[in-house]
Amino acid sequence: MADQRTTPTAGAERPTPAAKAAAAGNGAAEDPREKMLTTQLKMVRYRADALIEVLHAVQDIYGFLDPVQLLRVAKELQLPPSRVLGVATFYHLFTFEPKGEHICTVCTGTACFVKGADELIAAVEREFGVPEGQTREDGVLSLLQARCVGACGLAPVALVDGVVVGKASSEMLLAALDKAGVGPMVDGGAS
Amino acid sequence: MAKVTISIDGVEVKAEQGTTVMAAAASVGVKIPGLCQYDGLSTHGACRLCMVQLNGTPKPKPACATPITEGMEVHTTTPRLQEHRKVLLEMLFAEGQHVCAVCVASGACELQTLAADVGVDHVSFNPPATRQTLDLSHPYLGYDPTRCILCTRCVRACGEVEGAFTWGLAGRGREVHLITDLGTPWGESTTCTGCGKCISVCPTGAMFSRGTSVAERRPRRDLVPTLTARRDLEAARKEPS
Amino acid sequence: MSTPDLFDIAQKEAEAQGAFVSSVLCCGSTACLTSGGQAARDAIDEVVASNGLERDVRVVSTGCMGLCSRGPLVKVRRRGEDEVLYADVDGDAAREIAERHVVGGEAVEHGQLSLDHPFFARQVRVVLEHLGEHDPNRIEDYILRGGYKALERAVLEMTPEAVVDEVLKSGLRGRGGGGYPAGNKWSLLAKAPGDDKSVIANGDEGDPGAYMDRTVMEDDPHRVLEGLALCAYATGAKQGFIYVRAEYPVAVRRLEQAIRQAKRNKVLGKSIFGTAFAFDVEIRIGAGAFVCGEETALMASIMGGRGTPVLRPPYPTERGLWGNPSLIQNVETLANVPTILNRGAEWFASIGTERSRGTKVFALAGKLENTGLIEVPMGITLREIVEDIGGGVAGGRPFKAAQTGGPSGGCIPAKHLDTSMDYESLQALGSIMGSGGLIVMDDEVKMPEVARFFMQFCMDESCGKCLPCRAGTHELHELLKKVCAGEGTLPDLDRLETLCEVVRDNSLCGLGQTAPNPVLSTLHYFREEYEALVAGAAVPQASAQPGVNAQDGSA
Numbered sequence: 013m014a015d016q017r018t019t020p021t022a023g024a025e026r027p028t029p030a031a032k033a034a035a036a037g038n039g040a041a042e043d044p045r046e047k048m049l050t051t052q053l054k055m056v057r058y059r060a061d062a063l064i065e066v067l068h069a070v071q072d073i074y075g076f077l078d079p080v081q082l083l084r085v086a087k088e089l090q091l092p093p094s095r096v097l098g099v100a101t102f103y104h105l106f107t108f109e110p111k112g113e114h115i116c117t118v119c120t121g122t123a124c125f126v127k128g129a130d131e132l133i134a135a136v137e138r139e140f141g142v143p144e145g146q147t148r149e150d151g152v153l154s155l156l157q158a159r160c161v162g163a164c165g166l167a168p169v170a171l172v173d174g175v176v177v178g179k180a181s182s183e184m185l186l187a188a189l190d191k192a193g194v195g196p197m198v199d200g201g202a203s
Numbered sequence: 204m205a206k207v208t209i210s211i212d213g214v215e216v217k218a219e220q221g222t223t224v225m226a227a228a229a230s231v232g233v234k235i236p237g238l239c240q241y242d243g244l245s246t247h248g249a250c251r252l253c254m255v256q257l258n259g260t261p262k263p264k265p266a267c268a269t270p271i272t273e274g275m276e277v278h279t280t281t282p283r284l285q286e287h288r289k290v291l292l293e294m295l296f297a298e299g300q301h302v303c304a305v306c307v308a309s310g311a312c313e314l315q316t317l318a319a320d321v322g323v324d325h326v327s328f329n330p331p332a333t334r335q336t337l338d339l340s341h342p343y344l345g346y347d348p349t350r351c352i353l354c355t356r357c358v359r360a361c362g363e364v365e366g367a368f369t370w371g372l373a374g375r376g377r378e379v380h381l382i383t384d385l386g387t388p389w390g391e392s393t394t395c396t397g398c399g400k401c402i403s404v405c406p407t408g409a410m411f412s413r414g415t416s417v418a419e420r421r422p423r424r425d426l427v428p429t430l431t432a433r434r435d436l437e438a439a440r441k442e443p444s
Numbered sequence: 445m446s447t448p449d450l451f452d453i454a455q456k457e458a459e460a461q462g463a464f465v466s467s468v469l470c471c472g473s474t475a476c477l478t479s480g481g482q483a484a485r486d487a488i489d490e491v492v493a494s495n496g497l498e499r500d501v502r503v504v505s506t507g508c509m510g511l512c513s514r515g516p517l518v519k520v521r522r523r524g525e526d527e528v529l530y531a532d533v534d535g536d537a538a539r540e541i542a543e544r545h546v547v548g549g550e551a552v553e554h555g556q557l558s559l560d561h562p563f564f565a566r567q568v569r570v571v572l573e574h575l576g577e578h579d580p581n582r583i584e585d586y587i588l589r590g591g592y593k594a595l596e597r598a599v600l601e602m603t604p605e606a607v608v609d610e611v612l613k614s615g616l617r618g619r620g621g622g623g624y625p626a627g628n629k630w631s632l633l634a635k636a637p638g639d640d641k642s643v644i645a646n647g648d649e650g651d652p653g654a655y656m657d658r659t660v661m662e663d664d665p666h667r668v669l670e671g672l673a674l675c676a677y678a679t680g681a682k683q684g685f686i687y688v689r690a691e692y693p694v695a696v697r698r699l700e701q702a703i704r705q706a707k708r709n710k711v712l713g714k715s716i717f718g719t720a721f722a723f724d725v726e727i728r729i730g731a732g733a734f735v736c737g738e739e740t741a742l743m744a745s746i747m748g749g750r751g752t753p754v755l756r757p758p759y760p761t762e763r764g765l766w767g768n769p770s771l772i773q774n775v776e777t778l779a780n781v782p783t784i785l786n787r788g789a790e791w792f793a794s795i796g797t798e799r800s801r802g803t804k805v806f807a808l809a810g811k812l813e814n815t816g817l818i819e820v821p822m823g824i825t826l827r828e829i830v831e832d833i834g835g836g837v838a839g840g841r842p843f844k845a846a847q848t849g850g851p852s853g854g855c856i857p858a859k860h861l862d863t864s865m866d867y868e869s870l871q872a873l874g875s876i877m878g879s880g881g882l883i884v885m886d887d888e889v890k891m892p893e894v895a896r897f898f899m900q901f902c903m904d905e906s907c908g909k910c911l912p913c914r915a916g917t918h919e920l921h922e923l924l925k926k927v928c929a930g931e932g933t934l935p936d937l938d939r940l941e942t943l944c945e946v947v948r949d950n951s952l953c954g955l956g957q958t959a960p961n962p963v964l965s966t967l968h969y970f971r972e973e974y975e976a977l978v979a980g981a982a983v984p985q986a987s988a989q990p991g992v993n994a995q996d997g998s999a
Contacts, residue, residue: 063748064731068690079385086385092362092394093384094371095749101373102750102907103731105690121652122850122883123809125897159734159901161691162655164809164881165475165512165816176478248755249910251950263949268755290946294915328919353908372750372908375733377918379908 045073049081053088060089063099067106076107112147112154114194116140116172116185121160123167132170133157135182140189141197153194209275224266224277225253235279236288236317238406239354240267244363247355252288252317255279263287288321297328298377300349301407307420308408314352315407335380340390343413344402350409351381357401357410369395447718448710450587450596457584464502468492468546469519471576472505473512473659474694475816481516484538488518491542501546507663509576511563512816519576520545531557562832563814568795570803571779572819575663580698583705586666592711594785595670598677599717607678608634611781613789615801620646620737620774621852621878622954623800623867626781629771632761633679636769641681644765644772645672646742647688647695650734651850652901654881656805657775659817661688661695664779665702669725671778673712674785676723679771684725686775687742690732699727734851734905738953739772741907752907753953774879776805796822800866800877810847810883811838820865827861830884841886845969849878851898851905852958854965855891874965876958891970892977895963896924902959913956916947920963932978941967 052069056062066089070081077100086096100106116136120129133144133155142148142155163169166178172188205220211228218227223246225235237253240246246268254263256278263284266277278284295314303309335348353372358381361370369392373382383392402410402420411420461467470476470485485505492501509517514531518541521527528551530541537555545551559565569575578585586592598607612627633641645668649657661668672684688696703725706712714722728746735741736751743765745751764770780802784792793801800822806829809815813835820829826846830836837843845855854875856863863869867877885894903917920943926932927940944960944967951957967974 059748061746061748064745065729068729068731082385092368092371094368094373094382094394097382097385098371098373098750099748101378102375102752103733104375105732122847122881122897123653123815125652126810126883126885126889126894158691159650159732160652160654161474162649162658163474163478163512164653164655164807164883165515166479167809167815176474178475178479246755249952251910251912251952254950261949265755286942287946287950290943291911291915291950294911294919297919298915328915329922353911353914374908376904376906376908377914379914 048073049084058088058090060091063089063091063096064103067096067100067103071106076110078108109147110151112142113152114173114189114192115154115156116142116189116194117156117158117161117170118185119159119161119163119167119169119171120157121164121167123164124160124169127167129168131182132168132180132185135186136189139186139196140194148197150197153189207271207273207275209271209273209277211277212279218271221270224255224257224264224269224271224275227271228266228277228279233279235266236320237267238313238317238352239356241356241359241404244356244359244404247359250291250352250354252291254284254287256281256284285321289323292318292321292323293326293328295352296323296326297330299351300330300334305417306350306408307411307415307417308350308405309418311418311421312408313406338383338389339413340388341392341395341397341413342390344389344397344399345411345413346381346389347409347411348380350407352407352409353379353381354406356404356406357381360400360404365396365398365400367394367396367398370401448592450592453584453709454588457588461502461588463499465500466520466522466546467502467504468542469504469506469521469576471507471509471515471517472580473508473515473663475508475512476515476517479515480534483535484516484518484533487535487538488542488546491539491547495547497547504579506577507575507580508572508659508817510567510572510816510818511557511814513812513814514557514816517557517576520551522546522549527559529557529559530555563816563818563835566824566828566833567819568803568821569819570783570792570795571660571667571776571805572664572817573783574667575659575817578664580663580665581701583666583702583709586664587709590786591666591782592670592709594782595673595677595711596717598674598785599719599721604634604678604680607674607785610785610789611678614784614792615789615796615799616777616780616784616792617800617867618774619776619780619804619879621849621876623877626773626777629761629773630675630679632759633681633769633771636761638769640683640766640768641679642683642685642765642768642770643672643675643679643681644684644742644746644770645686645775645778646737646739646772647686647692647775648730648737648742649689649692649775649879650737650905651852651879651881653809653847653850653883654807654879656807656817656880658689658692658695660775660779660805661686661692662698665695665698666706667779667782668699668775669702669706669712671781672725673716673723674781675771675773675778677721681771682723684723685728685746685765686725687728687730687736687746689730696727696729703727733907734901735907735953735955738955741953742772743770750907752909753955755952776880797864797866799868804865804877804880806880806882808834808882808884811841811886811889812836812884813838822866823864825862825864826856829865829882830861834884837884837886839886841888843884844887844889845885845891847875847883847885847894847962848881849876849958849961850881851901852876852954852961853878853881854961855885855894855969856965857969874961874968876961890928891966891973892924892928895966896921896928898962899924899959902955906955906959910950910952910956912947912950913952913959916943916951916956917959919943920947920960924963927974927977930977932974934975934978936978937967937971937974 086093118132142153147154170177170180170185172192177188206217207220208217216231228235235253239250248265248268253266255266258276338346358370362368369383383389516533518530518533608630616626617623647657733751736745738753741751741753760770796802803819805819847855899921903921906913908914948960
């Protein structure tokens, strides 16, 4: 299995298929995700010092951190809201917007930098019309940077949906994205 | 308590053990510059303007957080320190937009006074590209982020003294900024008590009473307890646990 | 109720492993798995199964074998024969190896890598001794190799003071960067009053280009646990934490599993080895902040706050987690401890130099023939690492510089290739040992661009608390951008130096204090490149030294 994942996970708690289904089919009277978060909160015994773990859990369950959930976390952990937002915005793995269907992460650690990681980023930006650090307007692809995925022997490295593309050339990475089902941007979003 | 003798810029000073260099200096009228330190609040040590040289070693130490030791030789205004202070102040000016002519705190601004003392006559760094907007959502208080220097006195006063924890820091690096609650406008905060302590401790004109006109804002320092009061408070806090 | 019988566990494991006629060890590290190692493993499993040899052939995914650039690596060991190491094993090659060598008993000639290859021969393995040999998923395999023996002996036969003494005598220094003597820290915590002391393993390896700690946590998690438990026993701590980057999910999983196994085997938890010594370990996960590698920021993060450093003193050993005395030690440092106790402080101190004892793990990367994870005795020269172990610069290009210490370190130019790799020598050259990233650059790399890259890193990772780091790294980056774009002037270079000084002298924590190092060291050794840029000319190629060429890679 691929060792690298782009999504942060709080230990053994990974998004289950149920969570994903719930994330997709939202709208029923009772949101099963709420219950999942309750379970997580119980697991950490509502301890305030588990804030980071809880934020990881929220992001796993909902895909991103939205203010409604942050407020709930603040109430449940008995923390000032300013503290919860302060912590959430401090760490770069937390995101406040939903990510794209597919995620392309290019490692920009030193070894990858020396071996030309910027070319990989430029190629994906150019060919797939997604600016670095952002999600394409149609929500299909997010292009992110990673700080070193720890596979420096394979530099330059990129990840396509968590699968490592090692010793990557622009062509290899573009082909991997194609294979993952990322099409080119339709309807000239990038004008 | 034991007394310790140190020298500050050649002047001999006797002070209680555990006193900080800054407090010891203040006791003999030497004012070491500093923007984040505030008597009665916890030590933050982040503005790095109070850096002093000790015992002739080149590596400076923050006067606000360094306790005095017997025989310590403190130098507060070596050319090197002044040079660094100047650069640091320039950086502060470049981070925000400090136009004194239209500032409510002009004349009572600690940043302004300090810049004049150190002799900052121009800023060689470029100002930020974007301008943050004023928060005037509160009925009688206002916040201007462009004048904020992130000293966090307001955050500490709000949490440590008032216990409201309305103000907080968000973001990281150059993106660090003040927030109220979940980044909601100040006026919509559910935790703010409207006590005004944040305004009393603000060293610049970033926080003000609405309706105050230019050069009118004067901090009400009496709203925040002094150091001795805080010491009693801490002692009391330690007892029960 | 009973105490764990390590001897018994080891014997059972030895019998179980001895029942197999041969073993196939597949490197299970990220680098190998992702370059086709999974396909190789599947192919071997399939051949073994289709021949009905499951009882005779043991197929194991081991920890990192080191030579990542030649992965996937597979080792075949048959009873009574010398082991054979194969490199670049893709699915087809694996099938051939399995059919001809494992089943047929006849080694495949091509793709073999000699174990006398200088990449392996020049290394001295202490921390990585079990990597590539054992199954990191099984505590039994660790115990079979002498694991938890040091803890058993310490708890049953030694006083805590004796353990601290042993670590002091060994001369072990912190492997996270600073190089503070571990024994001194331990005795400080041991002497600190209080019942709620904690010990913390720092696995927040943020240096871009380094993955030593990750490999140790993933591939020998029990060694980290044993080191941490020994530290707790010696210092009187009851609670342990391992702080791991969120980017390392496999390390988190393996450590969690290891903690469960250790508790089940009563080498962790209440009443360890039947004594009154109790020690529990919790894993804490970061969320993407380099600054959390700094002691006080790390503690703030463990307590669920913003990972901003606070003023020291008071040091963590006086006032740490929740105000109680605490000790933070890098993962690699802790991983040395079981071996120090097993083989003695004198043995450990005999490796390395006078002031830098033992070995250091480096993540060797960049433009080299052989890249991967290496462990070498301190005091080895940079030249030996680059030319012998690394096989020289890739493609026969000239060596230009080696970068150590990541964003806090500096670049060592060709004229200092014979420098000894120890804390003091590296510092004298304006670099630092750091956590162990070692990146080699050839003549194609532009040094001002390297400095800009690291400054951008520091700017992005600055916590924003203190002014010199928050604003200073930004202004430095702006200036470097200008210089790199060829728009700088000569006074800009002086300005660069002044700014570096301001940031270095006035920043609150190590991140800011060391952020100027890459700029200062490249300005010092490669000033002509900067000058050429401000004069508007192209970067000269002359600063690289020819003569360090690649040797033949494999045997």
